[in-house]
Amino acid sequence: MITKRIIPCLDVKNGRVVKGTNFKNLNDVSSPVELAKYYSECGADELVFYDITASYEGRQLFTDILKEVASQIFIPLTVGGGINTVEDFDRVLKCGADKVSVNSGAIKNPDLISQAARLYGNQCVVLSADIKRVDGQFRLFAKGGREDTGIEAIGWIKKCVEMGAGEVVVNSIDTDGVKKGFDIEMLKAVRKAVNVPVIASGGAGSAEDFVTLFKEIPDMDAGLAASIFHFSEVLIPDLKKLMKENDINVR
Amino acid sequence: MIAIIDYGVGNLFSLESSFRAIGQQVKVTDSADEIRKADKIILPGVGAFEDAVKKLKSTGLDLVLKEEASKGKPVMGICLGMQMLFERSFEYGCHEGLGLIKGDIIPFEGEIDPSLKIPHIGWNALEIKEELPIFKYIKSGDHVYFVHSYFAAVTDETIAKCEYGTVFTAAVGKDNIYGCQFHPEKSGHTGLNILKGFCELGG
Numbered sequence: 001m002i003t004k005r006i007i008p009c010l011d012v013k014n015g016r017v018v019k020g021t022n023f024k025n026l027n028d029v030s031s032p033v034e035l036a037k038y039y040s041e042c043g044a045d046e047l048v049f050y051d052i053t054a055s056y057e058g059r060q061l062f063t064d065i066l067k068e069v070a071s072q073i074f075i076p077l078t079v080g081g082g083i084n085t086v087e088d089f090d091r092v093l094k095c096g097a098d099k100v101s102v103n104s105g106a107i108k109n110p111d112l113i114s115q116a117a118r119l120y121g122n123q124c125v126v127l128s129a130d131i132k133r134v135d136g137q138f139r140l141f142a143k144g145g146r147e148d149t150g151i152e153a154i155g156w157i158k159k160c161v162e163m164g165a166g167e168v169v170v171n172s173i174d175t176d177g178v179k180k181g182f183d184i185e186m187l188k189a190v191r192k193a194v195n196v197p198v199i200a201s202g203g204a205g206s207a208e209d210f211v212t213l214f215k216e217i218p219d220m221d222a223g224l225a226a227s228i229f230h231f232s233e234v235l236i237p238d239l240k241k242l243m244k245e246n247d248i249n250v251r
Numbered sequence: 252m253i254a255i256i257d258y259g260v261g262n263l264f265s266l267e268s269s270f271r272a273i274g275q276q277v278k279v280t281d282s283a284d285e286i287r288k289a290d291k292i293i294l295p296g297v298g299a300f301e302d303a304v305k306k307l308k309s310t311g312l313d314l315v316l317k318e319e320a321s322k323g324k325p326v327m328g329i330c331l332g333m334q335m336l337f338e339r340s341f342e343y344g345c346h347e348g349l350g351l352i353k354g355d356i357i358p359f360e361g362e363i364d365p366s367l368k369i370p371h372i373g374w375n376a377l378e379i380k381e382e383l384p385i386f387k388y389i390k391s392g393d394h395v396y397f398v399h400s401y402f403a404a405v406t407d408e409t410i411a412k413c414e415y416g417t418v419f420t421a422a423v424g425k426d427n428i429y430g431c432q433f434h435p436e437k438s439g440h441t442g443l444n445i446l447k448g449f450c451e452l453g454g
Contacts, residue, residue, distance in 0.1 A: 001414060002373040003394060040439065045374055071268040076396060076437050096264045098398075098437065121298060123370050123398050166370070195368055219366075221373070251374045251394040 003251045004214055004243065005045035005222035006236055007199065008229040010035060011052040015062055017230065033068050035230065040073045042236045045251055047073070048101065048224060051081030052144055063095045070096020080128055084108065089116050101126040101169060104142045106160060107149055117164025127165035129157055131186060132173035138186060145173045154193050161194045168194060169224065172202040179205025182213045187220060197221035204228055207239040214248045253277045253450065254289030256316065258307045261297035266329070269436035273447045283315045291450065292319060296331030300340040300356065303331055304348060313349060320351060325427045325452045333423065333430030334401065342401050351428050352408055356401045363416025370400040371415045379411040384452060385429060388444035395438035402432065
């Protein structure tokens with residue numbers, strides 16, 4: 001049967017990988033190509049590249065770097081950040097991306113999802129949602145988690161999946177950077193609402209947090225994290241071993 | 252030289268790069284001459300079956316592919332390219348394929364437990380015919396990356412099986428004609444090792 005995926009996320013700014021606690025105070029970590037190669041060698045199942053400043057400053061993605069990564073690394077690549085039009089999809093797919101993740105672009109223009117799904121297939125369209133609890137409600141945030149849209153997040157995700165999003169990345173702003181584990185409550189709510197793969201993001205602080213995720217929500221598909229991998233706090237081979245010991249199906 | 256047939260569907264950058272990574276000369280081409288000159292031919296494919304077959308046939312390269320295959324040249328279809336080698340697909344109707352491999356392509360929907368997500372996306376384990384030269388660098392239990400909603404049932408020509416709610420054909424082989432339902436160019440070392448095994452085939 002299909003394995004649970006472990007996905008390092010590489011937030012890219014000015015050609016370098018960065019990761020900040022709660023998206024602020026960014027620290028330069030490493031070269032995207034070198035880091036991608038390293039992850040691929042040590043058993044990452046997929047890589048996500050986000051141009052984290054793109055949606056805010058309207059910056060173009062660093063497609064040269066993406067191309068270099070895709071010419072050397074042979075695992076699935078998802079690219080996000082600054083994806084606002086089907087031309088943006090086209091641009092990154094031509095550079096070797098397999099899936100394209102939309103966030104603020106879909107909030108500005110929800111039709112983007114259906115247009116892209118028609119052109120490239122649902123499997124290519126990943127909805128990424130930054131979610132935070134506001135007044136007892138799961139609220140959708142935009143612009144890299146800086147802006148409350150006022151939209152209820154679970155309904156938003158359902159709508160996007162109906163329009164053709166083939167996968168959903170759920171990033172809990174409440175747990176992101178805190179390193180005390182994934183947001184199980186939020187993830188359960190999303191998992192129950194849709195029947196496409198859901199990728200958990202935000203909060204992983206240890207290998208055990210991944211085990212808890214897949215034990216608490218057995219039909220969760222993947223876990224995504226950044227800093228704990230970049231700073232070698234969790235090594236992917238060790239993580240896979242621990243998951244295997246806990247009867248979680250891994251590659 | 253490996254020729255990857257370019258008939259206007261999908262993005263071939265990763266596939267081309269994967270052959271380069273194993274030290275092969277490779278050309279993405281829509282030229283009948285180049286395809287005739289090549290030692291081996293790759294038929295890629297993503298998207299919808301009907302559209303892809305129409306596009307391939309409109310280029311006339313389907314005939315070149317069949318002609319070269321009949322001479323014994325190794326051919327490999329990948330993902331939708333594998334499905335196109337079959338006789339028919341039931342993706343949105345019933346459409347004729349190239350007929351190089353016997354059998355039909357049918358949807359997962361209705362065949363597997365409804366709780367399983369469709370498409371089948373992710374890494375899954377292969378059960379291979381270990382003795383085949385194309386698999387000399389891999390073993391059963393190795394994982395490869397799949398993205399598909401339709402599949403071919405297991406037949407005598409199945410050379411690798413996989414399970415997703417049902418056991419299906421992950422790879423097919425008949426004489427010099429091969430097909431992979433998964434993406435070897437996205438399947439890490441295992442994928443590259445299958446391509447390597449294919450590149451070393453005689454013919």
